[in-house]
Amino acid sequence: MTSQDILNLLLIGISQGCAYGLVALGFVLIYKATEIVNFSHGEFMMLGGFVSLPLIAFFGFWPGIICAVLAMAVTGFLLDSLVMRRIIGESQASVFILTVAFGFIFRSFAGMVWGWEAIPFPDFFTGSLNVGGLTMRTNRIAIIVATVVLCVLLYAFFSRTKVGIAMQAASQNQLAAYYMSIPVKTLVSVVWALGAAVAAVAGIFNAPFTQVDTHVGGLGLKALAGAIVGGFGSIPGALLGCILIGVMEPFSDLFFPTLKGVSAYALMLVVLFVRPEGLIAQTFAKKV
């Protein structure tokens, strides 16, 4: 194996990690705002891919993608304001079951509407880029760029805008946020919308590799593993964990082919045993 190959695998790993990271981003956003782990998040991503197909056919490529992301944002908002809001205060088990059930519902819905066969996705960046002797498909680079751009945007939103800071406040102390006349319920729904929109972006940018398929929701589990490895309560941690898993996978597939497909979960188990709070824990334990 040449150093060229290693670099190539590394780049593929990073881009795959970013793909997981995009999904994990949505998980962590919703978790931080509501302490709910949304197990249907992978299906959000899948739906984003499916929804974009007719929209792209109708509006053209970029407008179609933007419409698909907006449509998923509306879906996320409605899911929270019509359903999730009602089970606040119920046991963790019922919340878990509900989000898993939504995953099934979304998958069946997509299957019934668009069929159970994988549909190829139009390549949006054809060709490849040559950087310092390394060739890489532009699609791969697009995922990395999308991840970086989204992270910067989200960071700016949460740390600079009034609404973003209010969201942070609501996640740190919900009752006190209410006392500040912050419309907490609406903001939580907006966080669900953001999470779903980010998931849609992930689904669309992944589609050239995974195709549009009812099974891509499984990627959500990988992202979950990545988020757990990195530390569930922190966005940088979750991203790091996902990139770690993404980079590890092509190498472990190469050297330990028997572990193909499960190496991410193996790493997650190891981290859970050694450092249950994740590599980058939330800086402070959350007040109960």
Added chain:
Amino acid sequence: MSDVVLEINNLETYYGPIMAIRGVSLKVNQGEIVAVLGANGAGKTTLLKTISGALNSSKGEILLAGRPVQNRDPDWVAAQGVAHVPEGREVFPFLTVYENLMLGAYRRRDAKGIAGDLQMVYEYFPALKERTSQMACYLSGGQQQMLAIGRACMSRPRLMLLDEPSLGLSPVLVKSIFQVIRRLNQEQGITVLLVEQNAVVALQTSQRAYVMEVGGVVMDGASAELAQSEDIREFYLGQKSAGVRGTRRWKKRKTWR
């Protein structure tokens, strides 16, 4: 006749089957500081939480400037001008002092007025001004209390609910915090409903006071007069009068507990 900011009639609040507020009625006039005294578990915090909408009442009414506000969401009640400074400060720990203060003005749109009020808060609490970009979790307990009060001021409230601002503070700090509360009342015209266990300082600060026992009001009146009352002196100010009227005191105590 002075304007009534808050009027509560026959309020009842339950925690599940437990009745925590048993038919409380009280009134707060514009520009007043009104104190509510009571021992642990008397229902003072529950009363304030019911006013601000964090808890629902099952009976009675809460009128804010004549309009009913009971059983609404707390963000709505806050937007009507009720600023709740909760027991134990409850600042946003991982936001800066500045961000905490600005969140107090969340519903306001007048940038100039907000900037002016920020300067006002910094004048009353210079300790906060020195720490504008520090995270709230790194403040001392007293500074957090100042932040919680300052944050409430930023909404220009019609009524400020203060839940045990003296909790866990040194006597010196208690004195200075209550001095600021008095100044905010006199200079900024902020109306205050103050809940306290520290009866001495609460009676010195307020014009009128109510005394709560097991969820109900058992006594009310002008603070200066209450401070002279036998029962208050004995149970809250810790000044036992000589035991000549032993039997009578026993009788009284039965009505108290």
